[in-house]
Amino acid sequence: MVRALHSARFERVHIMGWRPIIKSRRDWEDVVPHLHDYADVRAAFSWEKAFKELDGLPGGRGLNIAHEAVDRHADGLRRDHLALRWIGKTGETQDFTYARLRELTNRFANVLQQLGVGTGNRVYALTGRIPALYVTALGTLKHRGVFCPLFSAFGPEPLRARLAIGEAGVLVTTEALYQRKVAGIRDALPHLRHVLLIGDNHRPSHVPGTLDFHLAMEQASDRYTIGPTAQEDPALLHFTSGTTGTPKGAIHVHQAVVAHHTTGKLALDLHKADVFWCTADPGWITGTSYGIIAPLTNGVTSLVVEEEFDAERWYRILQDERVTVWYSAPTAIRMMMKGGVAPVHKYNLSALRFLASVGEPLNPEAVVWSLDAFGRPFHDNWWQTETGGIMIANFAAMDIQPGSMGRPLPGIEAAIVRNTEEGSVEVITDPDMQGELALRPGWPSMFRGYWNEPERYRKCFVDGWYLTGDLAKRDKDGYYWFVGRADDVIKTSGHLVGPFEVESVLMEHQAVAEAGVIGKPDPIALELVKAFVSLKDGVEPSEALRRELLGHARSRLGAVVAPKEIAFLPSLPFLPSLPKTRSGKIMRRLLKARELGLPEGDTSTLEN
Ligand code: WT7
Numbered sequence: 001m002v003r004a005l006h007s008a009r010f011e012r013v014h015i016m017g018w019r020p021i022i023k024s025r026r027d028w029e030d031v032v033p034h035l036h037d038y039a040d041v042r043a044a045f046s047w048e049k050a051f052k053e054l055d056g057l058p059g060g061r062g063l064n065i066a067h068e069a070v071d072r073h074a075d076g077l078r079r080d081h082l083a084l085r086w087i088g089k090t091g092e093t094q095d096f097t098y099a100r101l102r103e104l105t106n107r108f109a110n111v112l113q114q115l116g117v118g119t120g121n122r123v124y125a126l127t128g129r130i131p132a133l134y135v136t137a138l139g140t141l142k143h144r145g146v147f148c149p150l151f152s153a154f155g156p157e158p159l160r161a162r163l164a165i166g167e168a169g170v171l172v173t174t175e176a177l178y179q180r181k182v183a184g185i186r187d188a189l190p191h192l193r194h195v196l197l198i199g200d201n202h203r204p205s206h207v208p209g210t211l212d213f214h215l216a217m218e219q220a221s222d223r224y225t226i227g228p229t230a231q232e233d234p235a236l237l238h239f240t241s242g243t244t245g246t247p248k249g250a251i252h253v254h255q256a257v258v259a260h261h262t263t264g265k266l267a268l269d270l271h272k273a274d275v276f277w278c279t280a281d282p283g284w285i286t287g288t289s290y291g292i293i294a295p296l297t298n299g300v301t302s303l304v305v306e307e308e309f310d311a312e313r314w315y316r317i318l319q320d321e322r323v324t325v326w327y328s329a330p331t332a333i334r335m336m337m338k339g340g341v342a343p344v345h346k347y348n349l350s351a352l353r354f355l356a357s358v359g360e361p362l363n364p365e366a367v368v369w370s371l372d373a374f375g376r377p378f379h380d381n382w383w384q385t386e387t388g389g390i391m392i393a394n395f396a397a398m399d400i401q402p403g404s405m406g407r408p409l410p411g412i413e414a415a416i417v418r419n420t421e422e423g424s425v426e427v428i429t430d431p432d433m434q435g436e437l438a439l440r441p442g443w444p445s446m447f448r449g450y451w452n453e454p455e456r457y458r459k460c461f462v463d464g465w466y467l468t469g470d471l472a473k474r475d476k477d478g479y480y481w482f483v484g485r486a487d488d489v490i491k492t493s494g495h496l497v498g499p500f501e502v503e504s505v506l507m508e509h510q511a512v513a514e515a516g517v518i519g520k521p522d523p524i525a526l527e528l529v530k531a532f533v534s535l536k537d538g539v540e541p542s543e544a545l546r547r548e549l550l551g552h553a554r555s556r557l558g559a560v561v562a563p564k565e566i567a568f569l570p571s572l573p574f575l576p577s578l579p580k581t582r583s584g585k586i587m588r589r590l591l592k593a594r595e596l597g598l599p600e601g602d603t604s605t606l607e608n
Contacts, residue, residue: 004185018364021377021400031353033396035266038407046442050262054297057226064229065257066105066141069296071226074102076270078272082301083249086131087317090151090309094131098299101138104217106224108139111216112170115194119227122166122237125160125282126150126173126182129306132198132213133282136172137292141235141254142226145170151283151495152177155558157288157505158247160185166249166451167191172213174198175205183207192509232254237451238285241498243487244585249451252388255296256289259445261390263409264294267381267393268325269354277303277317278327283386284495286358290327294389300325302329311336313345322351329359331493333366333378334524344373354396356381359494360526361482364402370506377550380405382482384468385496386460388445392480404479413440416474417465425462431476434483438465488588490519492527495560499588502563506531510550511539513571516578516586517563520595531563532591534577541568581605 011189035041055072057064073079079099083281086094096104112123125147127133133149140147148166150159150214159181163171168191173182175197186192186209196213199205204212223233236252264270268290276295280286295302303321307313309332318326336344355370355378362380382405392414394406408414416435417425428435441461450457458468473484490497499517506515513536519527535541546566553562569577577591582605593600 005171009412018368018402021367021371021402023397023399026105028397031269031271033267033269034271035395035410036397038395038398041266042410045233047258047411047442050411050585051258051444054258054261057229061227062229062233063231063254063299064141064226065235065254065260065293066138067226067229068257068261069141069293070098070101070105070138073098073296073299078299081299083296084131084134084302084304086129086304087306087321088130096131096134098296100136100378101296103222104135105142105576106141106222107217107220109142109224110220110222111147111196111224112140112143113224114216114220115168115170117143117178117194120146121169122146122148123170124148124150124163124166124168125173126152126171126177127198127305128152128174129281129287130174130198131304132172134292134304135217137282138198138289138296142224144227144229144233146234146237146251147288148239149282149288150239151281151558153558153560154181154283155554155556155561156181156185157556158501158558158561160188160317160500161247162249163189165246166237167237170194170196172196172198175207177199178210179209203377204279207447229254236288236388238288238385238455240285240455241489241496241501243489243498243588244500245456247454247498247501248456249453250385250388251445251449252445253448256388256445257293260289260294261297261441263390263393263402264290264298266408267395268294268327268356269392269396270295270298270300270325272299274298274300274324274353275303275322275324276300276327277305277321277323279305279309279314280327280329280494282574285388286327286329289389309412310333311339312343315344315349318349318352323352324351325356326352327356327358328378329494330357330362330366331360331525333357333362333370336373337366337369338524341369341373349374352376355379356393358383358390359606360491362403367402382406382470382480384470386447386466386468387439387443387445389443401475401477401479404475404481406480407478408480412443414474414480415436415440415465416472417467423462425467432473434471434473436486437468437470437472437480439468440464441466443577451503488518490517490527490529492517492519492522492529492560494526497498497529497561502529502531502553502557502561503586505553506533506549506563506566508556509552511535511545512549513537514578514586516588518588518595520565520592528565529561529563530565530567530595532567532569532578534569534571537571579606 084096195210198203314336379394503515520530
């Protein structure tokens with residue numbers, strides 16, 4: 001049973017090949033969207049006013065994300081409201097009210113205090129979606145440490161790189177993950193002073209050189225006063241990938257909470273009675289900004305599901321937990337589409353009010369499918385690790401052009417720009433022209449730097465614009481349409497993968513001379529990581545070697561990052577087998593064109 005969006009079925013007209021989904025007042029008889037009229041709300045908006053919706057630390061001691069997410073509710077009328085409901089792998093649940101979350105995060109802040117961890121020190125977490133992760137994140141923010149989540153499916157090499165770059169001082173992880181992935185790289189991490197282990201099967205952990213997380217929590221006091229926190233104090237470190245070089249650590253400050261809160265309200269339409277489910281893992285920024293912070297600052301109940309995707313399990317959770325607002329991603333939606341609408345219709349999803357999607361292009365077919373399946377369309381929105389929060393969105397009360405990412409949030413100025421020959425950028429004002437998507441800096445959750453890489457940060461800004469690295473178009477109504485990436489980074493199942501990180505690990509293998517890595521189009525995952533490898537002189541390609549390389553990459557990089565396919569390139573005497581520019585850069589664009597049988601485009605810089 002689904003409660004359908006009234007107008008969608010009746011008022012469809014053809015524009016750009018897909019019928020827009022028209023919204024009307026009849027669609028929100030129960031809950032009036034916060035952003036009820038795009039133009040009005042945008043015109044009246046200012047970040048100063050948005051800031052006033054937050055509390056601030058008592059006694060004017062500044063602004064702290066964890067205070068806004070937890071303590072202000074725990075001190076007020078929502079103290080007994082359910083903040084987090086955790087659903088574990090075996091179906092068991094654990095509930096945390098705002099008051100209980102305050103107590104636990106106070107304890108973790110005290111654990112850091114007692115360990116002598118200083119303000120600004122980086123506290124990393126490497127766990128699945130378990131309650132301790134959420135307590136670690138918010139407790140770290142209370143203590144004014146910098147929280148950095150790591151994705152638990154990463155292999156030892158991506159973990160080592162991220163821990164080393166951010167000079168992690170503390171790591172919270174599980175005993176199993178520590179033994180499998182961290183113990184072997186710990187010697188390479190001189191800054192890592194404290195490792196807190198969550199024992200398996202609720203047993204305390206006794207691994208040498210580590211402390212037991214739960215024991216430390218029990219021994220710590222449950223009272224903690226957050227110290228003075230400036231809006232510009234660093235709070236979060238999120239790694240992302242570029243085309244070349246090491247992963248980049250995007251720094252976000254406590255002021256970001258103004259954007260988390262506002263976008264949760266305006267783009268996800270969070271209302272106090274909502275049960276919200278963000279399916280993303282906190283190892284990626286969506287799972288932190290919207291899986292931890294935004295729902296809590298908005299005072300709603302947030303669902304955390306430990307288990308990975310399974311369509312039927314997800315429908316059952318939506319039904320049983322009476323989820324009202326659901327934030328998911330295109331790869332999952334495409335997998336649900338494969339099963340058709342019949343399995344969805346077995347469940348009573350009448351509580352579901354608003355569906356949103358992020359992370360990769362959402363096909364118009366998926367938007368229209370969700371109307372049939374859930375009686376409501378998925379609302380695509382766009383942002384990136386660097387922007388910290390949603391920048392462009394389809395809003396509850398705004399008509400949807402299926403295939404479009406929507407319109408900029410209030411307080412966000414976006415543009416399509418092009419590079420000029422003089423190295424500056426020029427705004428393209430004509431509609432429907434392709435260019436790079438740019439944003440005017442100044443919103444609260446804009447990244448404030450790449451950790452220890454000022455030069456890389458500086459290069460993101462030209463002529464007063466932040467350049468996003470995405471190609472897009474804007475139509476005459478101000479809707480933005482994603483075209484592709486301007487660089488070679490790969491999006492696979494919603495995860496951003498830097499080709500250089502994969503190439504480097506392949507080249508560690510004694511048989512490999514060189515490697516070039518691309519995203520190969522895939523109907524479900526959007527792209528699959530594919531590697532082209534040239535072998536050292538005297539090494540013959542073989543099926544056994546291919547399997548060995550796949551295995552090597554998987555154990556070093558982890559399943560998400562490792563290539564799914566490896567092709568051997570013919571080795572030609574005295575000639576590089578990978579296409580390269582005269583300055584020696586691998587032309588991944590050409591590898592991709594050849595893989596797809598497409599024209600090779602401009603090859604004037606090609607070496608041979
Ligand atoms: C890149 C950012 C969104 C936060 C988590 C991922 C791509 C994001 C969309 C969308 C098409 C999208 C862009 C962007 N992307 N949203 N709605 N349609 N592409 O953050 O890992 O930093 O990835 O994801 O290419 O630049 P991220």
